[in-house]
Each structure stands twice: as structure tokens, then as C-alpha cells.
Amino acid sequence: MCGIIGIVSKKSFSVKNDLLKGLKKLEYRGYDSCGFATKEGAVEKSVGEIQLLIDSVKDSTTTLGIGHSRWATHGGVTKANAHPHFNKDKTLFAVHNGIIENYQELKQMLEKNGYGFMSETDSEVIPHYFDYYIKKGLGIKDIMIKFMAEVKGTFAILLFRKEDGRVYAMKRDSPLVLGVCDDCFVLASDIYAFSDKTNKALFFDDNEFAIISSDYHFYNGNGKEIKKKIQNFEWSREEETKKNFEHFMLKEVHEQPAASRRLIESLKLMQKDALKSFAEAIKKSKRIFFLACGTSYHASLIGVYLLRKLGIEAHTVIASEFENFLAVDKDTLVVAISQSGETMDVVSVLKDIKKTGAKIISIVNVPYSTIQRLSDFSIEVLAGQEICVAATKSFTNQIVVMLAIAKELGFLINLDEIPGKIKKALEDNEEKVRKLALGLKDKKDIFVLGRGISYPIAREIALKLKEISYVHAEGMMGGELKHGTIALIEKGTPVISLIPNHNEDMISNTKEVEARGARTIIVSDTNGDLIVPKSHDAEFSIYACMIGHLLSYYIAKENKLPIDKPRNLAKSVTVK
Ligand code: M6R
Secondary structure (H helix, E strand, C coil), rough: CCCCEEEEEEEEEEEEHHHHHHHHCHHHHHCEEEEEEEEECCCEEECCCCCHHHHCCCCCEEEEEEEEEEECCCCHHHHCCCEEECCCCEEEEEEEEEEEEEEEHHHHHHHHCCCCCCCCCCCHHHHHHHHHHHHCCCCHHHHHHHHHHHCCCCEEEEEECCCCCCCCEEEEEEEEEECCCCEEEEEECCCHCCCCCCEEEEEECCCCEEEEEECCCEEECEEEEEEEECCCCCCHHHHHHCCCCHHHHHHHHHCCHHHHHHHHHHHHHHHHHHHHHHHHHHHHEEEEEEEEEHHHHHHHHHHHHHHHCCCCCCCCEEEHHHHCCCCCCCEEEEEECCCCCCCCHHEEEEEHHHHCCCCCEEEECCCCCCCHHHHEEEEECCCCCCCCCCCHHHHHHHHHHHHHHHHHCCCCCCCHHHHHHHHHHHHHHHHHHHHHHHHCCCEEEEEECCCCCCCHHHHHHHHHHHHCCCCEEEEHHHHHHHCHHHHHCCCCEEEEEEEHHHCHHHHHHHHHHHHHCEEEEECCCCCCCCCCCCCCCCHHHHHHHHHHHHHHHHHHHHHHCCCCCCCCCCCCCCCC
16 A cells, blocks of 8 residues: 655646645555655655645745655554655655565664664665665665565665655556656656646556656666656546535545446447457356455455356455465456456456466456556446545446446346436435434444345445444345344344345345344335335345445444545555
């Protein structure tokens, strides 16, 4: 996780308006602490959100600066552990996203040579390592080659020397991109940081490093210069503001009708061929495995249910456990689903899978992301930038892709009706859910029950209640409850039942918990507390999920929680 940024400019730029504003766009990657350093050797750090740093520092101008927004891994959330880290003389400054696995070994070597450490981080070895070898007489390019060979782990690093005018950038596994603007270069964890300045970018591949000043030079790990192609990307900027909404989460929930319409249109035109190729790949492959984490895993579960309805056997495994369950070969189709396209658990499995010759298709929201670039081809869910840590509109669009691929393979569904029905589900239920949240805001546990295609939604709603509302929630198969968990049901325990098409088994499961005193909340397209538009149970999953989005939002709002940036989380999980 962590967001890093570096700007090298021909003209002076404002630290607050350019460097820190750019860094703020990466804040969704981690928001425990932040900091920056400039060419002149000024360095500032603070714990908490970037806005606090912006408010506390006096603005200055410079022609080179780096910044960092941290999601803590090694070492607590303290000012000392915030980046940039620097050497004793404050002449070398570095920001790092990733984990230096052999940092203890490097630290011991440096300590033996008289280096003192001020933080508990793995990253602090970087400036000291460079300092040590500079003092031994090595040039920076040679030290970069040595560093890339010696260091184990993952990194996107930006480093500079005071008054030198160059940024030294290195990448392995953690994302890094160079934005090419009219009068400056911006190095960043992703394109969001500079999408208001340019649509031209160069993406670092693994084990590459670069030296950026008034121009740029890229090298492979052995120091051989490589030529890279500038890519033009498209990104809509209107997504970056909250408009009239109090939180990005609510804005993003309400963007779902428009976002799903955009995707459905694109699947008929721009992405038509990709969808067809996806269907062909499914037909040709001997085995089909989905690969995803968190919310995207729930979308993959829906994919599995839909394919099985069509008689196609498919499996899904949470990426971090993939190697313990599944073997792949050249006849396997692997479908990676990821909003960010950067989730390390998925990336690292894909890298291994690539060696087997298996076909990789990705379903991503962020274009040019690592997962997209690792795949044979990709379908973009076109949800637009999602800033709240909780995946909402991107999840809905992932389900739409699942439905579209099922339709391509013969499943009967009218996708065009979905955006309007999402709008209706929101309009009909938002006020009711807001009132419901008042009664649920102090509950310690909430159970969510679903069957078939609604089961992944039960899990997804539970995940949202945990991450946004900090309520312990369990999403369960309705039929599984009686095998143990029902022991937890007592008078007043809230149980949300997802009941599409008057599903008799779900009705029985709901009665079973009611008989034990549970306070049930029925989400249904026939009779219930919250009614969503009548539809096939595959579509019901989308509308029922809206209820979960709204409920977790309003419980969190009632409890005055940091909805867009919940504690301990980050939007893009780029560590294992
Ligand atoms: O970017 P990805 O879809 O790969 O992210 C996977 C999970 O980290 C993500 O879905 C997470 O569970 C969300 N915060 C859920 O709202």
C-alpha cells in the first residue's frame, strides 16, 4: 500500500498546491501518516491525514520534491516512522512503497559501519545504504544496480540527493509510473496523482530503474538503458470531487445507475470483441479458476454460480490461498478480478501462473494497472475512480460483467433494465434504510443470510458492515445457519434475510431465526421490509447489495465514523 509521488520540474512549483495536492490523490492507498522532502533539503512529516500536513506547513516553492502517504507495515504509526527517510547529514531522502524483506541483514551491516537508525521501518535502510556506498566512492547508478541485486522484497522507491536535481526511481512488484507533463515529470504510484496534468505516462516494469531530471532514462536491473513507449491514457476527472454528497461513499453508491449504464453500453460496442473472446476462452478451456480478494472475490463467487447454472464448471479461490488449493496448466483459464488492478495477493499469483502458459483474463476498474498488464486481455468495468475505501460501484459493475458473460454463453437476461432498477432500488429504500440504521447503530453483531446467487451478497453486505460501520457481521448460507451459528441468535439479534422470488427455503431459514427471537429484516422483491425491483435472482443480487451499501453507510454516519477512510484499511492492498 502507501502512495508515493515525486515531481521534477523545469519551473518552480508550489509544495502545497502541486506536491501535496498530488499526494492527496494517492491518500486512498494509505493514510496513517505522510511527509515530503524538497530539493533544498526541507523535510516535513506528520501523523494522520495529508490535510493536516497541508494546514500545518508554510507553502514554499521548489523544482524537485518527493512525498509519501503511509499504510503502516513495519513500525507503528508515528512521526519517526513516517517517510521520507534520510541519512544523518540530511543529504539523501527516500520514499518507499513495499517491504524490504532482508532489511534486518542490511541494517546490521550498516549499524556495524556506524549508521544509526531513527525509525522502526524497513525503509530507513534505503538512504543509509546509498550514503554508505556513495562514501565508498560508487556512483549512484552503480549503487542502484547493486541495490536491485542485493535487496529482497518489493519496492517502488524515489530517492534524491540534496541540490542534485535528479530523482532516482526503482521498481519491483510495487506500482510506479512516470507522468510526462508539459513542463515537469511526475513519478507516482498510479496515474490518479497526475491525471489532471497529463494523459501521457510511462509504466515501470519490474526490476527497472530510472533517472529523471530534465529528461528521463530507464534501465534494466543490470544497468542497460532501455527505450520505453509513452502510453496515452483516458481518465474522467469529474469523479474526483464529492459533488453535493457528504462522503465519497454515498456519491459512489448513487453513481451506480450511470456507471452500470456506461459499462453495459461499452460491452455492446467498445468491449464487444473482448466479451466475445472471454466467452470463447471459457468454452475452450479445460479448467476455469477465478482469482480475487475481498469484495472482488464476492463478484467471482457470483461468476461461479452463473457459470454453473449454464453447466460450466468453475472455481474461485481467494488469491492469498490460491497456491494451497489449485494447480494450473496451459489449458487453464484464470480470471482475475480486481478493482485496483494492483492487489499484491492477486499480482503475485498471476506472476507464477504466467509461467505455466495458462490464459489470463482480467476484469479491472483501473486501466493500465499491473493486473491488466499481466493478462492476455482485459475487460474494464468502467466504474470511474472509486475514492472511498469500500468498493461499491466497482462491485456492481463487476457483477454486470459476470451477467454479461453469462448472457454471451446463453443465460437469459436483459442487461438494459439494470441501471433503471438500481436507481429505483436506491430511491425506494434510502429513507427506510436510514431509519433502520438508527435502530441498528448500537448492535454488536448482525447476521446476513442468503442462498444461491444471494449468498455472495450476504457475505458482501457483512464485509461492508465490518469495514465501514465497524459492526461484527457474518454473511452466511441460509441453510448452514442451523449447523452451529444459530446458537448465537437470541432475542433482538438482527438478521438480514435476502429472499428473491419468494424462495421457500430462505423463508424457512428466516422463520427458524424468528422462532428464536431474532429481529429479522427481509430484503425481497415480493414481500418484506425492504423491497427491490422484481427480477431474476441473479439481478436481485445487485439490488439487494444496494441495501447493504446504504445500511453500512448510515450506521457509520450515525456513529460518526470516518466513512471514506475507515481505520486500518487502504484502498489498494499492495502487500502480501
Ligand atoms: O482492488 P481489489 O478489488 O483487488 O481489492 C480487493 C479488496 O482489497 C477489496 O475488495 C476490499 O475488500 C474492499 N475494501 C472492500 O470494500
